[in-house]
Amino acid sequence: MRLRKGLAVALTGAMAVSAFAGSVAAEEATEITLWTYPIGSWGDAATVEGLLASFNEAHPDITVKVEYLDYTNGDDKINTAIEGGQAPDLVMEGPERLVANWGAKGLMVDLADLWTDEAKEAIYDSVEAACQNNEGVFYEYPLCMTAHTMAINRDVFEAADALQYLDEETRTWTTENFIKAVEAVYASGQENVAAVYCGGQGGDQGTRALVNNLYGGTFTNAEHTEYTADSEENIKALELLAGMEGINFDASLQGADEINLFCNGTLAMAFCWNIAQEKNNVENIAFDVLPMAFPTETGEPQLCGGIWGFGIFDNGDEAKIEAAKTFIDFMANDEKQVVESVKASSYWPVKDLGNIYEGDEMMTEYSTFVQYMGDYYQVVGGWAEARTAWWNMLQQIGSGAEVSEAVATFTETANAAASAK
Amino acid sequence: MKSTAMSTKVYKVVSVTAIVILAVLFAFPLYWIVTGSFKTAQEINATSPAWWPSEWVLTNYEKLFSKQVAPLFSITVPFTDITFAGPQVPAAIRWLVNTVFMAVAAMGLTCATAAMAGYALAKKRFFGRTVVFTMIVCAMALPKQVILIPLLREMSALKLYNTLWAVILPIVGWPFGVFLIKQFAEGIPGEMMEAARIDGASEWKTFSHVALPMIKPGIGALAIFTFINSWNDYFMQLIMLTSTETSTISLGIANMQAENSTDFGLIMAGAALAAIPIIIVFLIFQKYFTKGITMGAVKG
């Protein structure tokens, strides 16, 4: 497109001039921007200020300006910023965004020099696999991880005599028992047992994990090249959920709303759950929360993992890219700092750091789930488009559409996006 | 005769009752925001509505003001890197400052340019007048979403992206104001203009001394209309502004909805902070507002 090229030339010219003007100042300080999603307390200004203070002690020549995103508007915000030519230098999120979305669109910097042999050695293999695309280019340097779980209101379950259907030791249950438990809770007078929220935006992993686990379906193929949500197992699971009394397909809810409803006792179960939710809502919860794995036929859940780390947008400024790498290196590799960085997220490290949560009961409780972590498949191309289509599919099912048709439409749309160049 | 008087009375009673009920409904959101901002987290998330805070707390405002900090203002000298920044204040205060600046700048620029252009279109005869006016009428109802992507790229190229000007300039460019003022200026009697010309007044003097006083009410109306519209222009703010320092109060509130948990108390406090100043503005200027806009509309 000629017009834009002309514009680009003019802009480069302008930038060269301004770079020349700014070269004196550059020696003093490089300013980079970091945009974080609310990953535990990485979304909280007070905590991040503390982390930055230690970074600036070590690297006074780099200033980091932080913006805090949310999952409702965050993606749109980055997308508009990219189009507005002001993408952040650093962004903190997971591979589904850094690798499968912006990385796949060629907007991110290859982080090969951070992924040294030493780093590859230390970082768990599954995490390493998730942080690169199919050609082996790394777009993310990971910091922390967790397993997304679901949770139940133990008080309500106890009153409904439904605790017998789950294993409080291993935190697992079978699909059959899950059905029985929902029936029992519903019969006890709890009108709304759970909600399959489908209002969109964040929290999609909860609904995916639920559907996939019930009858052992998968969301993508093993090679992470294609969406397979239209498999028989998934259709069966969706049909089961759509037909269950007490489980609402609710298009007016987003993940955050579901959590609110669970915390105030309206719902007896939450599908959008992990340790951070419990920590953040501790003041609002007046009952005993029991985090659970998603129910499966075999009793061997495949939990959806969350991996969070840093990616760098290619804004064409070498100095900033270097500074951003320095920042990542400090936050994720500095021996003392990494513990603090991980703790701020309230998740677990992506490499062996010893038990950093010694004596923390809640963390110990949740660490049970790490063993159930399944394949990290959120790296298929067209992920952002697929997620949008997933919500549409759930909404269609919620309003009575034939499950097999809705699922077929989803797979078609998602795979079209995956193969688009 | 008696029965009509009776039915008039019944109609009156019924309609006043209906309007009182509707008024309650209309006042409710603001009532809920203000009381909600003083409720505890438990109360605000309770499943049965708490009509009145059982306990008044300031925690929501404390949270709002302790969330993030930003300089009170920052002024960059054009074409340089020299920036003057104010003292650090809670970000919510900065958002208010930004919103006021944005609304006032949009209002001032719109009124100034629209007054001149509306006057020219109504009172001057020149080539291209009809074309311009037709374009204005056609573009008047155009939603900004239509030009979303080009506007974004343009602002980026002008290096105005993520500055308040990216929101202000499209508001000023929106031609409704010109249309409105033109309708007012049609009412300026030709004799007055003629008299001014015979007196040898310059074009500018004719405008500023003869036309301007006549269209003043229209400008007043446009001013308030633009102020409130830009205060509420959530869409452009959402697209154009990305950083804490450039954010506005509406955007700030919308961004408080995070995945982990939506803190309604915090949102209510922000909403109250956003609503109260503009309501005060409205109350103060109410008289002027009604007067100005009606005269224009009647003259239409």
Next chain:
Amino acid sequence: MSNRSRALARRETMAGYAFLLPSLIFFVGFVIYPMIQCVYTSFFDSTMGREDIFVGFKNYVDLAKDEIFWGALKNTVVIVIVSVPVTCIFSLWVSSVIYNMKGPACSAFRCIFYLPVVTGSVAVAVVWKWMFNNYYGIFNYVGKGVGLLDKNINWLGDERFALGCIILILLTTSVGQPIVLYVSALNNVDQSLVEAAQVDGANKFQCFWKIKWPQIMPTTLYVLVITTINSFQCFALIQLLTSGGPNHSTDTIMYYIYYSAFKLYKYGYGNAMGVVLAVIIAVLSAVQFKLAKTD
């Protein structure tokens, strides 16, 4: 034509351009130029992170086949067709009841009906979201309390109600200004004409229709224009309350453009949609204006 009048005409032309210029700079720079860009890009397959590819009319052809687009167009039309007349009639009715109230009552009502306008759509949306809540929202709470509903209705999550809810909220945020206008207009109606008609035995309805209505006509026209503009700008409510769902039942073209651009990364497609909407609106505005002129 004499030299003098020619000089006058030239002076008038120059003055006309000079007065128009500042406004035109903004209008051309931030409305017309982006509009041209919009038309231009609509012929390209444009997305994030790669060069645009010329595709001719493909985006338009795709649009014609896109059910969601037609649904969004339908919703946009429904919103405008419902909200514009209802806003006008509702505000005229409220004004006719309150305009001759004594003391501060009229002013108080006028203020209250204006409150949602000044509260701001974002804040209003947050409260309405709670009011419409499926589980403990006030509508379900009160509705069940007085026996109107036998079970909770998922107002914003149900295809049948969501658009209606959006229109309702839109109404509350748009009647404020028309009421203010109508109250003043009704107060300015020539009372002697009304009295004369009453002496002649005209009833209330005739009095209104024959005497008052023509006199408030200019206000009505102005109200129609601003309400139409307002209902086309309805974006925040949809983005914050339903994101176009459930099942695209609250998608408007304005939201779908945003959605195509930043959720699906189809910029060219979004621009094509913008062009279609712009043409529709331009034609409608021109027709509306022509009609108003001939009246």
